[in-house]
Amino acid sequence: MGAPHGGGPRGAGAPGAADAPAALEALRGTGAEIRDAGPGDAVAGVSPRWVALPGDTEQVAALMRVCASLDLAAVPTGGGTRLHWGRPPERCDLLVGTRRLNRILEHASGDLVVRVQAGTAVEDLAGVLAAAGQELALDVPSGGRTVGGVLATAAAGPRRLRYGTARDLLIGITVVLADGTVARSGGKVVKNVAGYDLGKLFTGSYGTLGIITEAAFRLHPAAPARCWTTVRLPGPESWADPAGVVGPAALATALAASQTEPSAVELDWSAPSGAVTVCALFEGPAADGRARAVQDLTGGHGPGEVTGEAPSWWGAIPGGGAPDEVLLELRVPPASADRALRAVAARGLPARVRGSLASAVLHVALPARTGGPEFAAFVSGVRDDVRPLGGRLTVLAAPRELARRVDPWGPVGALPLMRRVKERFDPGRRMSPGRLAEGL
Amino acid sequence: MTDTTGATPAPGPVLDRAARRLAAVLPPGAVITDPVRLRTYECDGLTHHRAVPGIVVLPETTGQTAAVVRICNEYGVPFVARGAGTGLSGGALPRTDGVLVVTSRMRRVLEVDLPNRRAVVEPGVTNLEITEAVRAHGRYYAPDPSSRQVCTIGGNVAENSGGAHCLKYGFTVNHVLALEIVTPDGDVVTLDADDPGYDLLGAFVGSEGTLGITTRVTVRLLRAPEAVTTLLAAFESIEQGGRAVSAIIGGGIVPAAIEMMDALAIEAAEAAVDCAYPAGAGAVLIVELDGPAAETALRSAEAERICRESGAFELRTAAGPAERDAIWKGRRSAFAAVGRISPAYIVQDGVVPRTALPGVLADIDRLSAEHGIRVANVFHAGDGNLHPLVLFDDREPGAAERAETVSGRILDLCVEHGGSITGEHGVGVDKARYMPRMFTDDDLDTMQLLRCAFDPRGLSNPGKVFPTPRLCGEVPGVRRGAHPLVESGRAEQF
Numbered sequence: 035m036g037a038p039h040g041g042g043p044r045g046a047g048a049p050g051a052a053d054a055p056a057a058l059e060a061l062r063g064t065g066a067e068i069r070d071a072g073p074g075d076a077v078a079g080v081s082p083r084w085v086a087l088p089g090d091t092e093q094v095a096a097l098m099r100v101c102a103s104l105d106l107a108a109v110p111t112g113g114g115t116r117l118h119w120g121r122p123p124e125r126c127d128l129l130v131g132t133r134r135l136n137r138i139l140e141h142a143s144g145d146l147v148v149r150v151q152a153g154t155a156v157e158d159l160a161g162v163l164a165a166a167g168q169e170l171a172l173d174v175p176s177g178g179r180t181v182g183g184v185l186a187t188a189a190a191g192p193r194r195l196r197y198g199t200a201r202d203l204l205i206g207i208t209v210v211l212a213d214g215t216v217a218r219s220g221g222k223v224v225k226n227v228a229g230y231d232l233g234k235l236f237t238g239s240y241g242t243l244g245i246i247t248e249a250a251f252r253l254h255p256a257a258p259a260r261c262w263t264t265v266r267l268p269g270p271e272s273w274a275d276p277a278g279v280v281g282p283a284a285l286a287t288a289l290a291a292s293q294t295e296p297s298a299v300e301l302d303w304s305a306p307s308g309a310v311t312v313c314a315l316f317e318g319p320a321a322d323g324r325a326r327a328v329q330d331l332t333g334g335h336g337p338g339e340v341t342g343e344a345p346s347w348w349g350a351i352p353g354g355g356a357p358d359e360v361l362l363e364l365r366v367p368p369a370s371a372d373r374a375l376r377a378v379a380a381r382g383l384p385a386r387v388r389g390s391l392a393s394a395v396l397h398v399a400l401p402a403r404t405g406g407p408e409f410a411a412f413v414s415g416v417r418d419d420v421r422p423l424g425g426r427l428t429v430l431a432a433p434r435e436l437a438r439r440v441d442p443w444g445p446v447g448a449l450p451l452m453r454r455v456k457e458r459f460d461p462g463r464r465m466s467p468g469r470l471a472e473g474l
Numbered sequence: 475m476t477d478t479t480g481a482t483p484a485p486g487p488v489l490d491r492a493a494r495r496l497a498a499v500l501p502p503g504a505v506i507t508d509p510v511r512l513r514t515y516e517c518d519g520l521t522h523h524r525a526v527p528g529i530v531v532l533p534e535t536t537g538q539t540a541a542v543v544r545i546c547n548e549y550g551v552p553f554v555a556r557g558a559g560t561g562l563s564g565g566a567l568p569r570t571d572g573v574l575v576v577t578s579r580m581r582r583v584l585e586v587d588l589p590n591r592r593a594v595v596e597p598g599v600t601n602l603e604i605t606e607a608v609r610a611h612g613r614y615y616a617p618d619p620s621s622r623q624v625c626t627i628g629g630n631v632a633e634n635s636g637g638a639h640c641l642k643y644g645f646t647v648n649h650v651l652a653l654e655i656v657t658p659d660g661d662v663v664t665l666d667a668d669d670p671g672y673d674l675l676g677a678f679v680g681s682e683g684t685l686g687i688t689t690r691v692t693v694r695l696l697r698a699p700e701a702v703t704t705l706l707a708a709f710e711s712i713e714q715g716g717r718a719v720s721a722i723i724g725g726g727i728v729p730a731a732i733e734m735m736d737a738l739a740i741e742a743a744e745a746a747v748d749c750a751y752p753a754g755a756g757a758v759l760i761v762e763l764d765g766p767a768a769e770t771a772l773r774s775a776e777a778e779r780i781c782r783e784s785g786a787f788e789l790r791t792a793a794g795p796a797e798r799d800a801i802w803k804g805r806r807s808a809f810a811a812v813g814r815i816s817p818a819y820i821v822q823d824g825v826v827p828r829t830a831l832p833g834v835l836a837d838i839d840r841l842s843a844e845h846g847i848r849v850a851n852v853f854h855a856g857d858g859n860l861h862p863l864v865l866f867d868d869r870e871p872g873a874a875e876r877a878e879t880v881s882g883r884i885l886d887l888c889v890e891h892g893g894s895i896t897g898e899h900g901v902g903v904d905k906a907r908y909m910p911r912m913f914t915d916d917d918l919d920t921m922q923l924l925r926c927a928f929d930p931r932g933l934s935n936p937g938k939v940f941p942t943p944r945l946c947g948e949v950p951g952v953r954r955g956a957h958p959l960v961e962s963g964r965a966e967q968f
């Protein structure tokens with residue numbers, strides 16, 4: 035490492051109180067709005083010192099150059115709806131909010147492509163696209179989420195079954211690295227294999243590789259009609275029934291394989307007891323007929339109810355999003371979903387499970403008052419049960435006294451490679467250090 | 475071991491030693507050093523780039539592949555992976571001073587898991603073999619490059635290959651659920667779509683063999699659609715055809731495929747396979763829709779109406795698989811057919827926003843007239859992926875250069891319109907020099923960070939994709955200030 039450019043003094047850690055005014059002045063010099071951080075700005079419990087609101091990519095780059103020269107650690111944030119998710123950063127001097135980066139740069143409706151700044155709220159974008167009869171088929175839960183935040187947390191909604199997730203719809207990205215380098219990859223065409231796809235790398239990166247400032251997406255025509263078919267199944271005891279009562283996994287498998295082509299098959303369940311609700315979405319000109327056609331797939335569970343409205347829980351992450359929520363993500367190969375659900379039920383905690391049944395990507399919410407030992411036993415017990423199935427359980431959010439008792443990810447074979455990527459992109463460990471996993 | 479050449483060993487002796495080590499870890503016959511046999515691997519589908527590989531190895535397992543890569547590391551020799559060698563950008567061009575790792579002995583379908591809609595295969599399995607393994611169950615593997623009978627899934631992953639049907643279904647990257655790779659330093663790692671953290675799986679797909687060797691692929695299987703309708707529409711002009719494409723997409727229809735051919739491409743196809751497209755057509759459009767029967771019927775009626783309103787003078791709808799094949803026959807044969815009307819040709823691959831198609835095609839026409847070089851256009855119209863075939867006579871002095879100029883100018887047009895220099899054939903050696911037209915130095919340096927994370931020694935397919943290969947150590951660990959390239963003495967290279 036050479037001497038920092040810009041010549042500022044650099045101690046062992048962040049600048050002490052004495053040079054805070056100098057840091058503030060340098061940050062203001064970037065043209066971004068700067069204010070002192072308040073109690074609402076904490077990132078997983080760690081309070082930054084300042085908040086910056088840049089107005090364009092150039093200001094983000096200037097901020098990162100100041101951070102580099104003064105060795106300040108930065109955490110990017112969008113709507114701030116998921117700042118309590120993930121691990122606490124090892125250090126955090128500056129919160130970089132993207133809220134002012136909220137312009138839709140180009141909506142090429144004839145090309146079904148949109149380019150936006152990363153701070154654009156998902157709802158605002160949806161409104162503009164709807165006016166042109168189009169949509170970004172990423173039905174993430176509403177409530178102030180920004181495009182950049184959705185990418186950084188790799189969020190997805192029910193229709194992942196049909197359209198994939200953020201990484202499948204992203205066609206171009208602009209990022210600012212820890213040293214202020216502005217880099218782009220991809221572009222604004224749906225088909226493009228020139229160079230590495232940095233967009234994929236930044237999807238799910240939680241701000242640890244750099245700051246996403248712009249993104250381009252492929253769009254879809256909004257479906258002319260939508261119908262939902264809802265089926266209620268009895269609780270887990272009956273799935274093991276030798277008479278062969280259809281369990282959720284078999285139902286989802288049948289739906290996903292059927293010629294009716296559902297766009298989503300979701301599950302809502304309050305464990306450990308109680309009926310399971312399974313609901314499939316059909317989109318397109320013949321949606322109603324297709325929604326009715328699946329009724330004979332529902333086994334002995336009677337005809338499903340066909341509605342023109344989604345059930346109230348549709349697409350909502352269980353747990354409510356409060357700062358003390360306990361939220362996990364459970365993934366298994368879809369045909370093993372019953373066993374995964376039983377693994378949750380077996381722990382005896384009042385868990386709420388909801389998510390994409392046909393893809394078997396499920397959110398599991400536990401009560402905020404769950405005790406540390408119970409939580410640890412839940413995580414290790416479910417992991418033991420789903421590991422042989424090829425599944426995994428990840429802690430998305432948990433108060434610190436719970437989170438510290440478990441490894442949030444469980445074993446990930448690619449973690450050493452991810453660490454090598456982090457070392458190359460952010461050798462000074464200034465971008466949300468430690469927020470995603472140890473060493474990332 | 476004695477080195478007879480002195481202090482700085484020439485590649486020869488180093489390779490000889492490496493070959494002996496390789497033979498010790500591979501089955502008999504899996505190490506090729508015979509010059510005549512080596513020559514059969516000297517190029518891929520882009521035949522004017524040639525290099526005889528130093529050594530060819532044919533591993534049968536992941537463990538053997540990892541052992542090969544570790545030996546390459548030990549001797550510091552580069553390695554290049556090769557599938558079927560159908561690549562069109564020189565991605566599998568061997569290194570004379572290195573090892574070519576051919577996957578032709580890793581060809582097993584390891585697992586078909588219907589309930590989970592996936593299959594696990596070795597990298598040397600061909601694209602079509604995957605579909606054949608599951609067809610009886612009403613499933614298929616969606617990405618369908620025209621080369622699917624021969625190209626390997628390992629090559630598809632490396633190139634992020636597409637096909638005519640990727641308009642609706644997406645590319646290889648949207649259909650790969652997990653990969654087992656041998657990293658450039660010889661470790662075996664699984665990249666899984668279900669892993670939390672950075673999407674290394676997504677970043678690896680399309681990396682053209684520069685981030686390691688794929689040894690196992692888990693692919694998504696789709697149900698075969700209930701209904702397929704195929705429409706052939708003939709137009710007097712390419713502009714009318716282009717208008718129909720825009721109107722179909724603008725009308726909220728997402729066909730499985732929309733392919734277009736211009737008059738010259740039609741002429742070539744007629745001469746080669748007698749496809750009997752409507753006489754006098756300036757352009758033909760193939761529109762294929764698939765999905766639930768009720769929806770497909772409605773949508774194809776709409777598409778037909780739109781074509782007619784856009785000026786189609788003849789419309790044919792395939793009544794069954796035989797008629798569908800007849801419609802596709804001309805399109806499928808187009809590349810090879812052009813070989814019959816021209817002694818030589820360049821296959822170009824570029825992308826423009828779909829709505830820019832008419833303007834860009836007119837510009838290509840102008841370029842063609844200006845340089846006296848004929849260009850036949852066959853393309854994936856739905857996603858703006860052009861495949862201009864630039865025709866020339868290689869016996870005519872200067873013709874190859876003019877063709878090269880036209881071909882390069884077409885890529886400029888793509889970039890000027892906000893498109894890409896490659897939609898599916900990859901960068902390889904062929905287009906590395908065009909990368910700076912699309913990306914800044916900072917963009918390329920940032921991509922290089924990923925490269926260095928995976929391959930700090932630069933041994934995995936070096937010299938491909940990036941215009942100026944350089945050692946990872948050359949980039950300062952931390953860059954500060956606005957002009958690091960000037961500092962590193964690289965800025966004046968472009």
Ligand SMILES: Cc1cc2nc3c(=O)[nH]c(=O)nc-3n(C[C@H](O)[C@H](O)[C@H](O)COP(=O)(O)OP(=O)(O)OC[C@H]3O[C@@H](n4cnc5c(N)ncnc54)[C@H](O)[C@@H]3O)c2cc1C
Nearest residue numbers: 557558559560561565619620626628629630632636683688
């Ligand atoms: C007639 C014809 C039609 C074509 N049509 C299409 C089309 O419609 N769509 C399309 O996208 N492409 C098309 N192509 C291009 C080509 O077939 C694809 O790029 C294909 O994916 C290459 O596969 P391959 O096995 O031949 O790979 P190769 O040519 O052997 O290698 C291609 C690249 O992949 C790397 N590679 C190969 N195997 C591995 C591995 N196991 N691990 C890591 N890297 C590896 C190589 O190093 C090289 O960089 C066509 C080619 C021809 C000749």
